[in-house]
Amino acid sequence: MKPGIFRVILLMIAVTSLIACQPIKKNPMNQQPLNEKTKDTIIQATEKDPRQNSMATKLSEFAVDLDLDGEEEKIELHTAAERNKNGEMVWDDGQKWLLVxxxxxxxxxxxxxxxQLGQVYFNVSYYDNEPLPTITVITDTGANFKLVNYVYDKAQKGYSAELVYDSKDINHIFTSIPSY
Ligand SMILES: [Ca+2]
Known part of the structure; x- marks a missing residue:
């Protein structure tokens, strides 16, 4: 064995030992894992149309079969902010949002x-090993960035919510997203 290789192996053993001896770092905020918090949240159906609650503008809509019953459901994103006569959005410092x-x-x-001072978006995606589409709701306020996944839960007859990421709940130290 060449001395150079021997030295590399020795170094690798030393580094491995050092890593193994490191104490397990505790989460400084003592937070639960993110997905524990909203794991059991189920959004149940209502018969009352929530769009009647002062929603002024429909920003986006998409139709897909979310529960695989052969019929498409409609996903709509609304905001209480209005458009001016030129069709441009007139944003307040904050407004109500609805994704229904x-x-x-x-x-x-x-x-x-x-x-407050933010925008809401949604994506619809198919994950591997998940036959039902997943709706991802993105809330971006500048002070906070949050992702929540929603999938239809047949047993509970509602949409299960899973918090994927919330910058408010974790000790994040850097983002390259502009305006933060
Ligand atoms: Ca359906």
């Missing part, structure tokens, strides 16, 4: 909240 799934006469309000 309409399934026939039933409504599921996945997000229904006031968002």
């Amino acid at each position: 799934v309409q399934d026939g006469d039933l409504y599921y309000s996945l997000l229904d909240e006031y968002v």
